[in-house]
Amino acid sequence: MKSEIPPNTVARLSLYRRLLEAWLEKGTTHLYSHEIASMACVTPAQVRRDLMAIGYSGSPSRGYSVDALEDSIGRFLGSDTVRKIALVGMGNLGRALATYFVSRAPRFRMTAAFDNDPRKTGRVIAGCMVHPVEAIPGIIPAEGIRTAVLALPPESAQEMADTLVKAGVKGILNFAPVPLRLPGDVFLENRDVTASLEKVAFFSGQPREGN
């Protein structure tokens, strides 16, 4: 076998789907690649290539069926069922994320949160039950959770990541500004905000060629 899905394509598909949902509600039945591209701020060729990756075909005359495409992306991303997520670290960022996902990302369910602060554990915060970290090895496998979000201080991120992986987690979205060493079969996405800002600040300084 040769085919692999580029991670960037997956991220764009997520965006396309959200855009399509808005059009679905307005009753639009078909869209051309250049219309989707324009909304997503990418090139039409990029859109067609991404849709090729999931094996969805449009009609040369009508474009893509909003309904069928939305459905097709949904099935590809595997979100027929709501995906269960674990959150570790219910601090400032963790609370904001929990609030965000409850209200704005209905396809993900923050099934369980974990913290080691006894003032936070045992309570429901932002619609999410907070358990002590000792409960990770019990709850993660029992719930069949495979995906976790880390919003921990840098010092404890690696340790908790190891615990999660041992409990069966196969993908981690890490907000702590430290690199994590994980087995190769665990998918890791780092969102180091400091590094992102450093990048933006750097390129804000030196002029870039416009278009």
Add this chain to the structure above:
Amino acid sequence: MKSEIPPNTVARLSLYRRLLEAWLEKGTTHLYSHEIASMACVTPAQVRRDLMAIGYSGSPSRGYSVDALEDSIGRFLGSDTVRKIALVGMGNLGRALATYFVSRAPRFRMTAAFDNDPRKTGRVIAGCMVHPVEAIPGIIPAEGIRTAVLALPPESAQEMADTLVKAGVKGILNFAPVPLRLPGDVFLENRDVTASLEKVAFFSGQPREGN
């Protein structure tokens, strides 16, 4: 001219610097590329390439001088002076970010925050003065701010981005889950958390080859 700095290199340099600072405090004077690589969880070749990009040279026998390298990265990233940042949207995420930068990212100063909610404007929140959005065209140029962070609802992100750009902003870190249409000379970094989670959840599901 031919040389351009890859954005990813800038982000990694930010990470290297933080790691080096920790070693500086411990009194370590020299490090080899493979030691830096191990800490940053990248390959040694990657480290050497990144350092080549900023024109820093180590010694084949002693490796890189922690002190001189830290200094060199600092001068390259332009952070001799603290960089001024504007934050737009002081909601759940904005407040968490402001708190984070005050306490953990001393190289950036959140010079001004903006919001359109009168209950928030005119007050200091998380160490950061919140102005009404009408003040953007006045404050941004006056302070010489070139970099902004967007933590706004999707509906108002494009509008505020336009306002910021008109006021002179040259780089935007966008947390709203919508694509932004900006002039080509403005550097844009999107941090769409939903898309990131979607990516992680996707690859958590299907097995990956380990190493």
Add this chain to the structure above:
DNA sequence: CTGAAGTTGTGAAAACAGTAACAATGTTAC
């Protein structure tokens, strides 16, 4: 001094990501 060991700097290759180009195809105008 010589050789072994270990590291850097960098050209070349590979992997990855995005763009362009175009044949194939359905649609419309007449």
Add this chain to the structure above:
DNA sequence: GTAACATTGTTACTGTTTTCACAACTTCAG
């Protein structure tokens, strides 16, 4: 029916990012 048109699916290309591989260099043991 058919010519003109617009769009898709796909292949080939271009550019960027990462890895590989190795010459050049420094040190040190003997």
